[in-house]
Amino acid sequence: MENKSWFQQPEMIVGLSALLVSLVAVGVALYSAYIDRAYARASVWPRLEVGRSFNSDVYAYLVTNNGTGPAVVKWAELTLKGKPQIHWDQYMASIAGDKKPDADKIHYGQSHISTSVLPATKQIKVMSSDEPELIALLHKASSETELKLCYCSIYDECWTTSWKQPQPLAVDECITPQQAFSQ
Structure with a gap:
């Protein structure tokens, strides 16, 4: 064997x-x-886009979630000429400068965006005005204005975006800046 x-x-x-x-x-x-x-992760991926809408009747700042899942907004930052603005009243005073319109011409609507959840395929008007004097000021200041957001998915994947940075930029986490926009 x-x-x-x-x-x-x-x-x-x-x-x-x-x-x-x-x-x-x-x-x-x-x-x-x-x-x-x-x-x-892909089935609940948020994609926020920040934009402006302007015509002769209304000026608005918009945030749209064009993704497939909810966006958990951690913070917003509004800057004018690189200087952080804490709320819309400060921003309106800054863009008006010495040419402040009548108090009755500074009417605008606003919605809270910081620390909110924006569902998929939804849009929010962060600020809008139909006052002609304010529309002219907002339009003039638009090139020096930036609205930046940091948001996360439900899986804690985070991004920043603004209308000057249309492609979301992945970040490790959303650390709130010292002078975040409080609205």
Whole structure:
């Protein structure tokens, strides 16, 4: 009788085959879990876009969620000429300068955007006005104004965006700036 090596024995061939099939099955399961997780993240991916709407009747700052999931807005920052503005009244006074319109011409509507949740495919008017004098001031200051947001998905993946930076920029986390916009 011939003495076979350990790996040539039928029991070992069956055992090694079972081990190989098991390792392949574990690899497929891990890859499937990775794909499932990526799909789950993509199915609730927010994408905020900050914009302005202007015509002769209304001027508005808008935030739209064009993503597939809710956006958890952590903070907003409004700057004029690089200087942070704390609320809309300060911003309105800054853009008016010495040419302040009559008090009855500074009417505007606003919605809270900081620390809010914006559902997918929804839009919010952050600020709007239909007063002609204020529309002229807002339009004139638009090139020196920036509204920046930091927002996260429900999986705590975070981005910043503004109308001067239309492509969202991934960040590790949303750390609130010292002079965040409080509205």
